[in-house]
Amino acid sequence: MMDRPRRWYRQMRAMKWFCPGSFVLCAMVCAAVYVVLYLLGWRESTSVLCGTLPEDRTAQTIQAFQATMYVIFYMGTAVVAPILVIAAIVFQAIVRLWKGQGNAAIDATVTVHEVDLELDGNCRGNANNVE
Amino acid sequence: MGSQTSVQEMPLHCRLLLSLLSLAVGTAVWLPSLRFVFRPGRDQFRSEVDVAPMARELARRHVDLWMQPEGGTADIDVMRINNPEWDFMGRTFLVLSLANMCLHEPELRHTYLPVIDRIIEDTDRIAQTKGIEYFLLRYATESQFVQQPVRSIFVDGELALMMGARRFLAEHERFRERMRELVHITADRMAVGPVLSCESYPNECWIFCNTVALAAIKMHEILDGEDHGQLLRDWVATAQRKLVHKETGLLCSSYTYDGQMLDGPEGSTLWTAAHCLQIVDEAFAEDQYRRAKSEIAHQYLGFGWAGEWPSSWLGPMDVDSGPVIPILDVGAGSSGQAFVAAASFGDTEYYRSLATTLMFAGFPQVRDGRMRFCASNQVGDAVLLYSTVAGPLWGLIRERSRGGAMR
Numbered sequence: 001m002m003d004r005p006r007r008w009y010r011q012m013r014a015m016k017w018f019c020p021g022s023f024v025l026c027a028m029v030c031a032a033v034y035v036v037l038y039l040l041g042w043r044e045s046t047s048v049l050c051g052t053l054p055e056d057r058t059a060q061t062i063q064a065f066q067a068t069m070y071v072i073f074y075m076g077t078a079v080v081a082p083i084l085v086i087a088a089i090v091f092q093a094i095v096r097l098w099k100g101q102g103n104a105a106i107d108a109t110v111t112v113h114e115v116d117l118e119l120d121g122n123c124r125g126n127a128n129n130v131e
Numbered sequence: 132m133g134s135q136t137s138v139q140e141m142p143l144h145c146r147l148l149l150s151l152l153s154l155a156v157g158t159a160v161w162l163p164s165l166r167f168v169f170r171p172g173r174d175q176f177r178s179e180v181d182v183a184p185m186a187r188e189l190a191r192r193h194v195d196l197w198m199q200p201e202g203g204t205a206d207i208d209v210m211r212i213n214n215p216e217w218d219f220m221g222r223t224f225l226v227l228s229l230a231n232m233c234l235h236e237p238e239l240r241h242t243y244l245p246v247i248d249r250i251i252e253d254t255d256r257i258a259q260t261k262g263i264e265y266f267l268l269r270y271a272t273e274s275q276f277v278q279q280p281v282r283s284i285f286v287d288g289e290l291a292l293m294m295g296a297r298r299f300l301a302e303h304e305r306f307r308e309r310m311r312e313l314v315h316i317t318a319d320r321m322a323v324g325p326v327l328s329c330e331s332y333p334n335e336c337w338i339f340c341n342t343v344a345l346a347a348i349k350m351h352e353i354l355d356g357e358d359h360g361q362l363l364r365d366w367v368a369t370a371q372r373k374l375v376h377k378e379t380g381l382l383c384s385s386y387t388y389d390g391q392m393l394d395g396p397e398g399s400t401l402w403t404a405a406h407c408l409q410i411v412d413e414a415f416a417e418d419q420y421r422r423a424k425s426e427i428a429h430q431y432l433g434f435g436w437a438g439e440w441p442s443s444w445l446g447p448m449d450v451d452s453g454p455v456i457p458i459l460d461v462g463a464g465s466s467g468q469a470f471v472a473a474a475s476f477g478d479t480e481y482y483r484s485l486a487t488t489l490m491f492a493g494f495p496q497v498r499d500g501r502m503r504f505c506a507s508n509q510v511g512d513a514v515l516l517y518s519t520v521a522g523p524l525w526g527l528i529r530e531r532s533r534g535g536a537m538r
Contacts, residue, residue: 001421018146023153046494049506050463051453055212078491079165086157091149095138 010119027081027088034073042070166433167493176486177474177519181428182235188502189512190232193225195501196509197246200523206361206509209255210287216285219266221510222250223289223343226523228516230296234523240300248303251293255309258286267332274333277388278320280518284329285337287317288344295350296524309354314351317344318359326373326390327366335393338374341366342407353531367412381422384451395444398427398437398465399451402472406521409475420476427465428481434491435484436461436526467511470518475525483520489515 015021038041045066053060138146176185190253196206210217226496229243257265263283270435294310297303321344328336329344345366348359373390376383381396382404401423408416426441439455439462440446453463466485473482489495494505503512 016146018143018150019141021138023150043494043496043505046506047508049454050467050508050511052508054209074494078168079161082161083154083157086160087150087153090156091138091153094149094153095141099137112381127495 020091023088023091025086027084030073030076030081034077037066037070037073042066042098143178161458163432164490166487168488170433170483171490177482179522182239182350184517185502186232186516187520188497188500189516192230192456192503193228193509193513193516194243194246197225197249210508210510215266216268217508217510219254219286219289221513222254223293224513224517225508226250226293227296228513228520229516230300231520231522231524233300234527235520244297244300247293247297247300250505251290251297251306254293255290258290271332276330276333278324278330282316282320282329283331283340284317284320284344285340286330287313287329288340288347291317291347292343292350295347295354298354299350299433299524299527310347310351311355314348314359318362321366322362324388326371326386326388327362328374328386328388328390334387335383335385336388337400338370338404339384342404342411345411346407349532350528353528363411367408367415371415376441376444379422379426379441380418381426382419394446394520396426396441397424397446397451398423398439398462399453400470401427402437402465402468406471406475406525410525410532413529415485417476420472420478422461423472424478424481427460427462428469429460430481430484433484435481435489436488437465439465463511467507467514470515471521474518474521 011021015025031042045063048064049071054063141149174183177183178186182190207218207221210221226247229247231242233243244281245495263286266286267283276282291310291313292301294306294313297306298310317329321327324336326336328341331337331340334424340415345363349363351357352359370382374386374392375380376395379396381401383392383395384400385393385395385398401419405416405419405423408419427438429436429438436459438460450509451464455462466488470482470489472478473485476484489504493507496503496505504515507515
């Protein structure tokens with residue numbers, strides 16, 4: 001049971017940036033942090049957005065910090081995370097398409113080359129016969 | 132797995148290019164779709180025919196504030212720390228909302244009339260015992276009012292407006308007398324002013340407060356059959372001549388007692404002023420709404436919001452404007468008031484786009500069938516509630532006004 005998280009962790013560390021996996025990972029981290037902030041009740045602190053602040057200076061700072069963090073991760077989850085997931089799908093699709101076309105091109109080259117060789121052989125054979 | 136391996140083996144510049152391309156596609160797909168996630172269903176937030184479900188949930192929370200012991204003191208106290216005006220305006224918008232809900236559904240009267248009466252009685256009692264300073268910002272006592280004896284049209288006008296709204300549901304003898312007193316004082320003081328306006332603060336007249344007072348005077352005209360038509364007409368003519376910002380044609384938000392502009396047009400004042408003027412001079416109100424829409428309203432990808440100032444006049448951020456987000460030009464105060472104007476001028480498209488933004492960035496919270504917006508406060512929620520139900524009261528006033536004119 002403990003192996004799976006370790007494997008995930010190793011995979012994450014081995015992962016390169018700017019690839020579909022890193023996009024999905026960023027989206028998941030953003031959503032996970034947002035859920036934690038939501039459960040902590042930091043949504044309530046967003047009243048600072050309309051200029052409503054508590055009287056105490058320390059409480060003001062704390063509330064402003066909570067509201068900023070909440071808004072950043074909420075926006076991250078609602079706006080950025082879906083974009084990252086869509087981007088990951090598009091990225092993967094392009095790579096597959098590209099790879100598929102590359103393989104098809106190699107296959108086609110091989111087939112043409114084989115036909116050429118065959119034709120070449122046949123021609124040579126015929127020439128020998130003529131000689 | 133095979134393709135994942137091949138991605139990992141790709142050189143950095145290829146992955147970077149593909150990432151940018153994919154992110155561009157993701158953005159192009161998601162941003163235009165975002166509105167569909169947050170847009171409230173038709174008639175969910177505001178309905179033209181009855182009280183929308185969300186309006187009921189918003190109202191429940193506000194009624195609790197007033198009818199349950201200690202129900203709303205914490206919410207109102209925290210608001211008073213920042214601006215005592217909000218406490219007063221929260222009461223006004225709530226009374227207007229409940230009055231409209233009762234006109235939508237007369238069976239709600241037995242529930243909401245006691246709440247309305249309680250709010251008005253409490254507000255009037257405080258204004259008389261603790262003085263106008265209780266509902267005004269601290270600087271109200273730091274210099275002298277030009278017009279004597281000292282009164283604030285902010286308090287007198289909104290108090291009279293609340294009483295008028297209540298009396299359109301059912302007559303109330305004590306409120307009738309008090310409203311008559313307030314309207315007479317206000318109308319007399321306005322009539323002698325250099326620009327037919329009264330001060331809200333020392334040597335500060337506000338369009339918001341003066342237009343609210345004009346609406347209250349109009350209500351009194353209809354309810355008690357008195358004629359204040361000359362004052363209303365003269366006020367509009369004076370405003371068009373002297374209180375309008377030249378570049379935009381919009382009413383400025385504050386000016387001295389003798390008519391010198393202090394603050395230019397501001398969204399947190401303009402939208403409600405246009406709404407109040409609707410029952411005073413419909414054509415002028417419509418013109419102000421149309422100008423405000425073109426100068427400070429914004430709509431993009433199905434989301435709507437309003438800025439605080441037009442591009443030709445930039446004012447300072449203050450307690451009325453609320454925080455203004457630069458670049459996007461989002462004004463909290465202006466966007467809230469824009470709901471009221473869009474609703475009353477039947478601008479359904481703009482209203483829906485505003486509601487979409489509200490559901491996206493207002494952080495709604497529903498508990499036990501009671502709704503509030505976390506990014507707002509009690510007065511903000513009361514304004515939003517009013518926008519969800521506004522219509523019947525103003526409709527009734529206009530109808531009776533036209534009836535009176537025909538007679």
